[in-house]
Amino acid sequence: MIIPDAYLGILGGGQLGRMFCVAAQTMGYRVMVLDPDPASPAARGADRHLCADYTDRAALTEMGRACAAVTCEFENVPAASLEFLAQCCTVRPAAGAVAIAQDRIAEKTFLRDQGFPTARCAVIRNSEDIAAALQSVPLPALLKRSRWGYDGKGQARVGSARELDAAWQSFGNAPCVLEELLPLQTEVSVVLARGAAGEMAVYPVVENQHAAGILDISIVPARVAKPLAGQAVNMARAVAERLDYRGVLAVEFFVLHDGRLLVNEMAPRPHNSGHYTLDACMTSQFEQQVRALCGLPLGEVKLLSPAVMVNLLGDLWARGAPRWDALLRHPRVKLHLYGKHEARPGRKMGHYTCLADNVTEALSVAREIKNILAGAA
Helix, strand or coil, rough: CCCCCCCEEECCCCCHHHHHHHHHHHHHCCEEEECCCCCCCCHHCEEECCCCCCCCCHHHHHHHHHHHHHEEECCCCCCCHHHHHHHEEEECCCHHHHHHHHHHHHHHHHHHHCCCCCCEEEECCCHHHHHHHHHHCCEEEEEECCCCCCCCCEEEECHHHHHHHHHHCCCCCCCCEEEECCCEEEEEEEEEEEECCEEEEEECCCCEEEEEEEEEEEEEEEEEECHHHHHHHHHHHHHHHHCCCCCCEEEEEEECCCCCCEEEEEECCCCCCCCCCCHHHCCHHHHHHHHHHCCCCCCCCCCCEEEEEEEEEHHHHHHHHCCCHHHHCCCCCCEECCCCCCCCCCEEEEEEEECCCCHHHHHHHHHHHHHHHCCCC
């Protein structure tokens, strides 16, 4: 068990790293961030910032010697860097689990081999694979880069062989997955923590709504039938067990109109859809990340209030600072801004969470604020 005042390391300096820093420092730990951006949100609040590339051996060595344990903020941290750090200190999640989650081909292969239901898909590594992919996956379909795709980036909807070929070339002929386009009823996610001894704490199932491939609104508890919610929880727990995972893990699901539940993807870290836990749960996903990393008992995940979380993207700043007064006048709405200097379209600048006695009321307030901030009301 790693106790307070020890140094904890995190690879990645974005908003997830920033919120990890706050949770860890609140509990009495010190935090070292490794990130190449000198102005990254987490770096500004960390006790120490190593401004270096994630593969920089000198920086990794310094972190490994100074820190009792290290985690990562995003899944695209090189697995080799985690393996290197593991020679010096505790690393959670392990490099092997991160390597699977950061590559769609590895991820789909793992899920299929472990018997989890997924959308039909085919791997495209070279031009010869395209014809075979079209034989197994009906069009229209989604072409997704195997690596470095997130928030709708690295994805293209294709409706013909010509569009598929053009999309693949636009991705630089990189390895891709062609995935069946399914009629969705909704999308849900499960965020959980798995501790050093394999114990688990699972947060309530969240209902997610996306816009342009980016998470827009998260609703908790999800408005789905209890049996389906239970199935999602059980499948997420099984994914964590099969990965032999340690840390915070998010598993995203498709819910089809016929009631089937399919695993979409997983994230080996705290998740955007789990941000509501900062305000609506007894233990946030970031405190849970600290607890799992340090070998502490996992915190209670009880939902204290129904909640709706809304992402704030850089588009809102196009006409100047958003009307925060319209948000802050609500006593049960919590604003979180990430401290990013530049607001760009599609960039996550913050979020707000609406708490209420029921989901309907929380969603009504969330949409009212959303319309005002967008200038529609």
